[in-house]
Amino acid sequence: MALPQPKLDTLEARLASLDLPNEPGCLAPARADALSRLHAAGLPVRRDEYWKYTKPDTLTAAEVTPAALLGEVEEPIFDGIDRVRLVFVDGVFDADASDDPALAGVTIERLSDVATRDIHWARDLYGVLEARGQSPVARPLAALNTAFARDGIVIHATGKAVRPVSLEYLHRSETSDALLHHLIKVDGGADLTVLEDGPAAARFTKVMEVDVAPGGAFHHVRAQGRDHERRAATHIFARLGEAATFKTFTLTMNGVLTRNDVVVELTGDDGVAHVAGACVGDGDFHHDDTVFVTHDAVGCESRQVFKKVLRNGAVGVFQGKILVKQGAQKTDGYQISQSLLLDDDSQFLAKPELEIYADDVACSHGSTSGAIDEEGLFYLRSRGVPEGEATDLMTLAFLAEAIQEIEDQRLADGILARLQGWMARRRQAA
């Protein structure tokens, strides 16, 4: 089917700005497939069902909208934690700034080395989960990424990793346009934690494919950087085998535009998938969480917990779906999306969806939008807590349910500290 003219124009303009990586042939077939998926779908436009709340123009344009650097340097969020640091500057791996990627039970490679080192599993996984995630909803920016991304990290966990792998994204150029594609394979019985931190680039298009084998566990905590004008379209595609665990949490502070897609497929019985996020936006801030969890096995549990704090015209979007396929009995699905609107100018747009084809399941979803609880605020103030501080305390309390989704308390504390910093800066500015 031919694309409508506007979509075709957008696609052609964007493709003209990119070059297919010239590398040994191992990933070439996957890139070619991705390119044909992209040609079939076209780039997103506002008229697409899953883009009606978020304007994709700046994510799809050939030219990058410049993004000023924040200037002040904040210590990496996970600094107190013993971790393997892998540093990217404007989307390019910086080996000198990174730690030696040696970690017992884990092999870490660069995507560009996949072909030369003949990493079979990586070649066999590249673009596969992304392709599976294109149906029933197309995710063209992910296909574009698979076709054109040159850099990324390839991680294979064969045992319990004693330290997290931390991907740290520095933003140094006001016009950087970064594409990163990470591949993660977690074997049965293996346990891996991946952290991400930083603004990455003026425009960041990212894909992370995570394949968790039966009995494996994957934990992910990320903090999306604070640069106000940065833009990001990120995707996580995860596939879980029997009794596998997948837990991801994202903190977003600032950023003029963020679209985070998370697509999870529970393919083995008794799998557990938790997808959580907290964001705080002030002013020119648009944040979109689009989550799609598919239950295709018996006795799996999934949770989606999203909290957004919005003020001064900030916009939050949540599009979350639980799809329970035929035969996926004893599914336990939970979804909550809530916003705290700190003024009348801010907006929260939510589209929770349940689609269930099995009859013995428990699925619940809820979505709310509200202001600070005045009773609680007065209670705190009557005990001597000033209004600003009391508001922050109530705000943190609102976000707590999402932060509690982080299993590792040290990581949760890091996230909390960063939120407190954000609030303190806002209070000083006010």
Place this chain on the structure above:
Amino acid sequence: MLEIKNLHVKLEEEDKAILNGVNLTVEAGAVHAIMGPNGSGKSTLSYVLSGRDGYAVTDGSATLEGEDILDMEPEERAAAGLFLAFQYPVEIPGVGNMTFLRTALNAQRKARGEDEISAGDFLKLVREKAKALKIDADMLKRPVNVGFSGGEKKRNEILQMAMLEPKMCILDETDSGLDVDAMKLVADGVNALRDEGRAFLVITHYQRLLDHIKPDVVHILSEGRIIKSGGPDLALEVENNGYEGLKAEVA
């Protein structure tokens, strides 16, 4: 300590007068009780003094140690030494009780130009005060008032009072929803805080709380006015004759 003169208050949203000229002076070291039937304005008085939104003062004044409190923000009143034990303590999910207590204590110290309390000293203090009120470690860890029983909530109010050491304590129907044992525990907590430099205003429907917290002066509030003041015997008179009898007598 607390001086209320000709206080007139109406609801902000509607033209409904609640307090119609309350006059009341509570001296340092004294315990005053205010009794009155439903709708007489008892709770409104406590809310207006602590600075809750929704009320408009149309006339009169209220001062704490000579300072006008009606123009202060709620947190400024607290720092000045005013404390209200709520009739219905508010649940705050997500805020730990300890965090709440430490934040409140430090905020008040800061407002008074004092140093923050060290983590160690705070912990020692809170454990000591909590023990006397039979508040266990679990209650301190849980979010503020969430999942607390009626008695636990009221004990938690008294714990806050003990930690913050206010000069002027207002207890708004602290006995409501308490069984005899819980009421005794709360009363013991209050009595332990009685001090020459501290005053109490105990608001209640019933005489029974006053068996445990012995007042120096009892006032009867009716239709937004204090219609009679007297010694502790006045509470017994209410118990025997009811408010209607008293109103008839005054009229």
